[in-house]
Amino acid sequence: MxxxxxxxxxxxxxxxxxxxxxxxxxxxxxxxxxxxxxxxxxxxxxxxxxxxxxxxxxxxxxxxxxxxxxxxxxxxxxxxxxxxxxxxxxxxxxxxxxxxxxxxxxxxxxxxxxxxxxxxxxxxxxxxxxxxxxxxxxxxxxxADKHMTSYKHLGLQKEITRPLPHLVISFGDEDLGNLTYRALRHMLQLQIPLKVTILLGANYKHDKSELKIMALGRRNTFIQEQPLNTAEFYSTADIILCASGYMPYEIAVMGIPCIVLAQNDFENSLEFPKEKNGFIHLGPGRKVKQSSLLNAIMEPLLHNSLRKKAISRQTALNLGExxxxxxxxxxxxxxxxxxxxxxxxxxxxxxxx
CATH class of the missing domain: 3.40.50.11190 (Rossmann fold)
Incomplete structure (x- = not known):
């Protein structure tokens, strides 16, 4: 310096x-x-x-x-x-x-x-x-913060969790458009065995009781307040569903298959979280179709080649420095x-x- x-x-x-x-x-x-x-x-x-x-x-x-x-x-x-x-x-x-x-x-x-x-x-x-x-x-x-860098390129060594792969859903601190609710409602229709954890940010202002009731309707589905060390928790995920702001950069540091939904027009215009960088971008979250979302979740879990391709594209960027x-x-x-x-x-x- x-x-x-x-x-x-x-x-x-x-x-x-x-x-x-x-x-x-x-x-x-x-x-x-x-x-x-x-x-x-x-x-x-x-x-x-x-x-x-x-x-x-x-x-x-x-x-x-x-x-x-x-x-x-x-x-x-x-x-x-x-x-x-x-x-x-x-x-x-x-x-x-x-x-x-x-x-x-x-x-x-x-x-x-x-x-x-x-x-x-x-x-x-x-x-x-x-x-x-x-x-x-x-x-x-x-x-990247020190917690994130300690898990850098984790995905290159990590195998899918068996018998229940882990999906983490996180739409940030506020989730102004309540995409958490929309995503969980669609997830109730997913039939493959899967552990689902919804992380709620500290400033999530929507009705949590509705989420908890929906979670009870699906096995191995949990609602959790966002932990202080989110990197450690993300490291347990086999696939992540998130917004398209800064979080995809954090995911790319680690190397985890990731589906992105835009919370607003600004996020939808961002260029980074796209297929060329190892992400599945489904556009505006308020418009996402149930079939599109469920197919996007299943593909990297059922097809190992697609999963490895996404991880290699993310980690090749060598982000965080x-x-x-x-x-x-x-x-x-x-x-x-x-x-x-x-x-x-x-x-x-x-x-x-």
Whole structure:
């Protein structure tokens, strides 16, 4: 990594805001990055109402809503803003650029990304328009946590669980469209012997009693609150049914046959969880046909060649190692800020990515 100057303490502001039902991954990613940076960097987390819980041990600044971010940055005076809050507007980021020497965004599909200094797109679509050079796009930017990396490429050695293969259904922290209910209702018609576990996120707001009643109608079907170490639980699965946001990246680190349902139009437009990368993508979850879903579940369980093909495609991507690139970019922008603002003079960045 590029060493950071020892003479002056640098300040990094991190702003993570829950958007598009992305669940807990953005704040987990932010925590991994924060833990990996030198202790000489003063890290401040900015959070607003409804944001995920901020990691312990860091300075925190609370704002009521995202429109107060600019005023918070004026008070904090960070050398760099690391932002993970969905799509932004050009007008807002133009104002922030006058206050903060350097700005890095994650997964920004808005006009604000065009005027940020670096945009890291782990989520990406099949875009026809050429993006500016300061966009780094691709699955290789995905950062896996330490729990996930301990099960890396597990699927290459794992055999199907006998006598009951294990299907895990998980639609993230919230599951706004309640695809859990829809998937379990279809699963009641599956006749092959199969253990089914439905993982419910901490912010699942729908009626759990209905799920429990349905689960009682099918043998070896269980409802479980999402454990702290989800990677350990996923490792017990022979096949996984999930949404198409960040979770497919986690599954690809491990190498587990996976069926994807999109929770919304945004997720449906994402390019990563497709057949070429080892996934069965059935499109919008609200429209999925029972026969399509059940056939997709049975195929990798009944046909070993299809199962192995999916696993090999996932593991060949060798995902999860994006942390070093992201941390190096942060250190670079702290040492060589793009603009002159509150302290010192800005310096034009070279082609560092």
């Amino acid at each position: 590029i060493p950071i100057g020892e003479q002056l303490e640098k300040k990094l502001a991190i702003y993570v805001c829950d958007t598009d039902g992305k669940g807990t991954y953005p704040i987990r990613r932010a925590e991994i990055i924060a833990e990996s940076l030198p202790d000489t960097i003063n890290i401040v987390f900015i959070h607003n109402e409804g944001s995920p819980s901020i990691p312990e041990g860091y300075e925190k600044v609370a704002i009521k809503k995202s429109s107060e971010l600019l005023s918070a940055l004026e008070k904090i005076k960070p050398d760099l803003l690391l932002r993970d809050s969905g799509s932004t507007s050009k007008e807002e980021v133009d104002k922030i650029n006058k206050v903060v020497p350097s700005v890095i965004h994650f997964d920004d599909f808005g006009g604000g990304g065009k005027v940020a200094d670096l945009v890291i797109q782990t989520l990406y679509t099949e875009a026809n328009d050429k993006l500016p050079d300061h966009y780094v796009i691709g699955a290789e930017t995905f950062i 994006g942390k070093e690139m992201v941390c190096e970019a942060i250190l670079y922008f702290l040492d060589y800020p793009k603009r002159e603002t509150h302290d010192g003079k800005g310096k034009e960045t070279s082609n560092m990515i």
